[in-house]
Amino acid sequence: MLNKIKLNLYSNNYKVEKNFLNKSEVNYFYKSIRKEIKSIQKDYFPYMDFNRYFNTMYQLENRLSRILSYRVLNSEKFKKIKKKIDKNSFINPLFYIHVFKKKKLNSKKSLPFLDTLLHYDFPYKLYANTYWVGLLPANEKTGTICFPKTKKLISKFLPNKKFINKYNAEKYIQNHKKLDPLIKKDINMISLDPGSAVRWSSEVCHGATRAEYGDSLRITFNFRTILKKHLYMSEPNIIKFVEDFNNDVDIYNFLNLANLGDYKFCERMIKKNKRFIKFKNYLNGLNKKKCDNLIKSNPLKTPNWREEYSFTKNNFF
Numbered sequence: 232m233l234n235k236i237k238l239n240l241y242s243n244n245y246k247v248e249k250n251f252l253n254k255s256e257v258n259y260f261y262k263s264i265r266k267e268i269k270s271i272q273k274d275y276f277p278y279m280d281f282n283r284y285f286n287t288m289y290q291l292e293n294r295l296s297r298i299l300s301y302r303v304l305n306s307e308k309f310k311k312i313k314k315k316i317d318k319n320s321f322i323n324p325l326f327y328i329h330v331f332k333k334k335k336l337n338s339k340k341s342l343p344f345l346d347t348l349l350h351y352d353f354p355y356k357l358y359a360n361t362y363w364v365g366l367l368p369a370n371e372k373t374g375t376i377c378f379p380k381t382k383k384l385i386s387k388f389l390p391n392k393k394f395i396n397k398y399n400a401e402k403y404i405q406n407h408k409k410l411d412p413l414i415k416k417d418i419n420m421i422s423l424d425p426g427s428a429v430r431w432s433s434e435v436c437h438g439a440t441r442a443e444y445g446d447s448l449r450i451t452f453n454f455r456t457i458l459k460k461h462l463y464m465s466e467p468n469i470i471k472f473v474e475d476f477n478n479d480v481d482i483y484n485f486l487n488l489a490n491l492g493d494y495k496f497c498e499r500m501i502k503k504n505k506r507f508i509k510f511k512n513y514l515n516g517l518n519k520k521k522c523d524n525l526i527k528s529n530p531l532k533t534p535n536w537r538e539e540y541s542f543t544k545n546n547f548f
């Protein structure tokens with residue numbers, strides 16, 4: 232579908248939308264995230280002191296942050312979000328909540344300047360709009376969204392003809408000493424108040440900076456929207472996937488959580504809501520020991536985003 236749209240990959244057309252969420256909405260999202268962080272602790276790490284749990288497990292994207300995203304951004308939240316976006320659009324199934332608590336570091340070891348390397352968003356090979364929303368102030372200190380200012384810098388990150396990004400996280404980390412001076416020189420870092428959002432489309436290169444060391448906390452979330460006219464240029468399996476997801480976000484979240492090993496949340500959903508009873512067998516089929524192991528012994532490992540939604544049996548990639 233991307234081949235059917237004329238893309239200007241040198242565009243740096245992003246827009247800040249002040250008060251995308253009002254104060255009470257910010258509070259509502261913030262409280263819901265806090266509640267789920269506590270609930271995940273109660274489910275899997277009840278023996279740990281809360282501060283130790285929070286300070287060690289919420290520093291980068293990992294299994295817990297994916298679980299947090301799928302637990303929090305349910306159909307109720309997307310209903311609120313849908314009121315604020317173009318009526319002729321769908322929500323893309325890929326969305327993230329980032330709660331990053333940075334520790335004070337004494338080491339002088341040179342760390343990469345970016346937490347999320349410069350890249351383009353082509354989720355499921357669709358032309359999308361990304362919204363990046365701050366729930367706490369986001370700035371240089373906390374780490375924030377950033378955009379290259381010059382064609383020279385963008386040219387280092389242009390994707391290939393199949394729209395695959397030039398670097399993945401590992402490759403960027405290996406090359407960061409060479410790339411970071413160029414990035415620091417030509418990057419725009421965006422400061423956001425709580426509730427404000429930045430919006431950009433698939434043709435805009437972007438990344439996120441790492442927090443300056445200190446006790447900073449960043450709470451942001453991002454999601455993508457697709458205009459119907461763009462979706463309908465796509466393959467039938469992708470159209471069906473996006474439509475089905477929009478019709479029932481909670482079922483898709485449930486299945487993603489089951490695959491991430493979050494059987495405790497899924498068990499509660501089955502007890503609470505008759506709609507989920509049909510998945511009782513599926514959940515019983517999951518090896519709980521293995522699930523416990525996924526979360527308890529490997530909470531900091533980042534699952535591959537390509538494996539999320541693998542239960543749809545669509546071969547998107």
Ligand SMILES: [Fe+2]
Nearest residue numbers: 350351352437
């Ligand atoms: Fe992105």
